[in-house]
Amino acid sequence: MAVGDRGGDRAGAGQKARLADREGFLAWAFLLPSIVYLTVLVVAPFGLTVAFAFSRSTSEAPSYRFAGLRNFRAIFGDHAFWRSLIDTLALTAVSTVLVVAFGTILANVLLADFRFRRTVRTAVLLPWTTPVALSAISWRWLLGSAGSPVDRILREASLLHGGESPLARAPSAMVSVVAVHVWRLTPLAAVIVMAGLAAIPRGVWDAAHLDGAGFWRRFFGVTLPLTLPVTAVAAVFTAAFTVGDMAVVRVLTGGGPGDSTQVLPALAYLHGVDRGDAGSGAAIALFLFPLFLAGVMVVLRVMRRMGHRP
Amino acid sequence: MRRRDESATKAVEAKALVKVYQGPRDKRVRALDGVDLSSNHSEYLVLLGPSGCGKTTLLRTIAGLERPTEGEVHIGGQLVNGLPPRIRRVAMVLQSYALYPHKTVHDNIEFPLKAEHVPRHLRERKVRWAADLLGIPDLLSRRPRQLSGGERQRVALARALVREPAVFLLDEPLSGLDAKLRATTRDELKRFQRQIGTATIYVTHDQEEAMGLADRVAVLEAGRLRQVGTPRDIYDEPADTFVATFVGAPPMNLVQRGDRLVGFRPEHLLPAENVAYDSRVTMPLRIERMEYLSGDRHVYGTVTRIGLETRVIARLPATVITPLAVGETHEFAVPTDRLRFFDAEYGTRAAPVRIGG
Numbered sequence: 001m002a003v004g005d006r007g008g009d010r011a012g013a014g015q016k017a018r019l020a021d022r023e024g025f026l027a028w029a030f031l032l033p034s035i036v037y038l039t040v041l042v043v044a045p046f047g048l049t050v051a052f053a054f055s056r057s058t059s060e061a062p063s064y065r066f067a068g069l070r071n072f073r074a075i076f077g078d079h080a081f082w083r084s085l086i087d088t089l090a091l092t093a094v095s096t097v098l099v100v101a102f103g104t105i106l107a108n109v110l111l112a113d114f115r116f117r118r119t120v121r122t123a124v125l126l127p128w129t130t131p132v133a134l135s136a137i138s139w140r141w142l143l144g145s146a147g148s149p150v151d152r153i154l155r156e157a158s159l160l161h162g163g164e165s166p167l168a169r170a171p172s173a174m175v176s177v178v179a180v181h182v183w184r185l186t187p188l189a190a191v192i193v194m195a196g197l198a199a200i201p202r203g204v205w206d207a208a209h210l211d212g213a214g215f216w217r218r219f220f221g222v223t224l225p226l227t228l229p230v231t232a233v234a235a236v237f238t239a240a241f242t243v244g245d246m247a248v249v250r251v252l253t254g255g256g257p258g259d260s261t262q263v264l265p266a267l268a269y270l271h272g273v274d275r276g277d278a279g280s281g282a283a284i285a286l287f288l289f290p291l292f293l294a295g296v297m298v299v300l301r302v303m304r305r306m307g308h309r310p
Numbered sequence: 311m312r313r314r315d316e317s318a319t320k321a322v323e324a325k326a327l328v329k330v331y332q333g334p335r336d337k338r339v340r341a342l343d344g345v346d347l348s349s350n351h352s353e354y355l356v357l358l359g360p361s362g363c364g365k366t367t368l369l370r371t372i373a374g375l376e377r378p379t380e381g382e383v384h385i386g387g388q389l390v391n392g393l394p395p396r397i398r399r400v401a402m403v404l405q406s407y408a409l410y411p412h413k414t415v416h417d418n419i420e421f422p423l424k425a426e427h428v429p430r431h432l433r434e435r436k437v438r439w440a441a442d443l444l445g446i447p448d449l450l451s452r453r454p455r456q457l458s459g460g461e462r463q464r465v466a467l468a469r470a471l472v473r474e475p476a477v478f479l480l481d482e483p484l485s486g487l488d489a490k491l492r493a494t495t496r497d498e499l500k501r502f503q504r505q506i507g508t509a510t511i512y513v514t515h516d517q518e519e520a521m522g523l524a525d526r527v528a529v530l531e532a533g534r535l536r537q538v539g540t541p542r543d544i545y546d547e548p549a550d551t552f553v554a555t556f557v558g559a560p561p562m563n564l565v566q567r568g569d570r571l572v573g574f575r576p577e578h579l580l581p582a583e584n585v586a587y588d589s590r591v592t593m594p595l596r597i598e599r600m601e602y603l604s605g606d607r608h609v610y611g612t613v614t615r616i617g618l619e620t621r622v623i624a625r626l627p628a629t630v631i632t633p634l635a636v637g638e639t640h641e642f643a644v645p646t647d648r649l650r651f652f653d654a655e656y657g658t659r660a661a662p663v664r665i666g667g
Contacts, residue, residue, distance in 0.1 A: 204411075207469075209394065212426055213396075
């Protein structure tokens, strides 16, 4: 520091390089926080999960005992696991499609010029900024308690009878879980797609107008193809946030009724934490990893190829 | 009596067009401030003006990309206010060309036809025809990013042309090209328009382009039309001091004399011995600087006697060989019929006054 300060008022070649002039040092200084972050919060837990998946460790007997593939054999034999897997994939697929569709529509709406646009834009982002557990609790009240607005509306429309709630029946409970995911992730997708829309040169839209293209042709022939790369990004994010989320299911339905809304992360939590079987919990949690990795890699590759095209 | 007939067959007619943009914090910008302009069939009309004068806004309003705040746009004798571009039968080439980056050249050209639901075999024929006309049949399978600036411009033209519009609108189509290409393309554009005979409105800030291409030039400034006329009219008979100084390089010299401005072009200000003796106005010119540009001598100096002492420029063609030197004062003259007079206060053309020579 002192060297740098004294060098400061001397001009030219005589000046000594400061710490901030050394690129090697700078590179490490900038990288270090993210390396620490990734190690502590991603790499270490991931390694731990892999280790647990091949162990007999439980909350009563936490010492590490290698168990080979025992945990995997156990969960593969469990009917609830397969059901959760299918539910997770279906939930993710349906949510992603809906989120991307609504997000694209919302993005186009938000880009239009209208009064209070800034306010509306901020308000629209709120579901995404609210902690998942918190919003899930609100939704549980809205959907699950007698006398809530949703409850009343459904009763008024004769869609609900007696003492039941949407969360108490299997199909409507699943619809509710999807709805909450769509509600909370649509703003994120909208913001991502909006960035893509804003990057389209204005002239291209003018040209489409001049070429006589109507609304649908402009949307499907020009806007959509040009935002496809960012739409894919939005889809990957949505899928990642849906597939990995346990809070919504846990809070909203607890996996029920029965196991009808159980998803893999929630099932892993149930096994690993509630039942104290760290081994099978870890095995369940780990199971989705290669699947999802493959999915993301395919999408990224397609995106890269599209990126070369225009 | 033929008047009515004529106005019905105007290609484009703008009547009292006003366009006000709402800026931030209630600031209003009058981009067009009451423009009356009409273009005839198969005419090449060039809108010329400095940047920000409203020429592009006028073009976009005619195309239907902007709605006029007041006034009317007629195309082919029909009121088209509020109608989208596709019904107006106008084609416009945007300054950026705005090709669809995800489509091939072929699909770019085909797009307007698809929008019009032209049957497939006809579409193919028209795309071919347009591509052949512009000499780009080899590029049909390429994408815009694989094209040079000149090629992109041809594709944009082909895309505009393929619908066989009633009016062609070109917004600074040459500004994206380098100087050499600009000259050849200018020539091509003109020939091309002759060939298809479609009324064309062309926007540029480049007076050389305007004067070279136009059947008529419309000079715009601050949202108002200053003058509409043939290039010769614009140059020789400027309607006001704006046109006089905007058109011509170097611009017209203006010397104040009483309540008048006396204007004369640099090429008409010559050493007195080169100007016919009987009808001329002479003035002493103190030479301050000289430039030798492609055979011409540009003489910068100050004139006195005919009005206020004013800095002027004289352009002497190579044929004038009078020896001149910086620092000396030489007698210069302008033929009387080359003098133009303007009102000193408003800048508009005014009646000539006698200047004793």
